[in-house]
Amino acid sequence: MSVNRLSRTALKKILGGKVKEEATCIIKFYSNTCHLCHNLQGYYEELSNDENYSDLYFFAFNITDYPAIEKQLNFYGVPTISLIKTGGAKIKIRILADPEDPHEKTWYRIREIKDFIEKEK
Numbered sequence: 001m002s003v004n005r006l007s008r009t010a011l012k013k014i015l016g017g018k019v020k021e022e023a024t025c026i027i028k029f030y031s032n033t034c035h036l037c038h039n040l041q042g043y044y045e046e047l048s049n050d051e052n053y054s055d056l057y058f059f060a061f062n063i064t065d066y067p068a069i070e071k072q073l074n075f076y077g078v079p080t081i082s083l084i085k086t087g088g089a090k091i092k093i094r095i096l097a098d099p100e101d102p103h104e105k106t107w108y109r110i111r112e113i114k115d116f117i118e119k120e121k
Contacts, residue, residue, distance in 0.1 A: 001053075001054060001058060002048055003045055003048045003058045003059065004057075004060070005059070006027060006059040006060065006061040008066045011027075011066065012066075014084055014086055014091070015084070017086075017090065017091050019086035020087070022085070022086065023057055023086045023087070024055070024057065024083065024086075025058075025059055025083070025084045025086065026057070026058050026059070026082070026083055027059045027060070027082045027083075027084060028040070028044050028058075028060045028061070028079055028080070028081055029061050029063050029078050029079065030062060030078050030079050031062065031063055031064060032064065036078070036079055036105070036106060036107040037078055037079045040079050040106040040107060040108065043106060043113070044058070044060070044113075046110070047110070056117070063078060073093065074095065079108065080096070081095070081116065082094060082095050083096075083116065083117060083121065096112070096113065096116045099112055
């Protein structure tokens with residue numbers, strides 16, 4: 001699979017429980033001006049192509065398209081990784097916590113993202 005850019009409309013559909021199919025979505029929230037976000041992109045692409053995660057949907061969302069999303073999902077700053085399970089009106093939203101020891105180039109380490117996915121999916 002690959003990473004697809006998520007529109008504001010599509011994100012609102014997911015968060016509003018309008019996606020009836022059961023699915024697990026991994027969303028990387030980013031900004032075009034964030035060097036950490038750009039550096040994380042390659043690792044995130046690798047994850048999306050990993051056979052262990054072939055049942056997941058990987059998305060990227062530019063927070064400048066919907067700045068209120070940070071407050072709505074209770075995170076501050078990018079990059080931020082979330083896992084959202086759809087399947088009707090009741091959705092599950094999890095946000096990967098900020099790392100205790102952030103990587104200076106990518107913020108998150110690939111292992112932290114993998115552990116988060118395994119724990120929450």
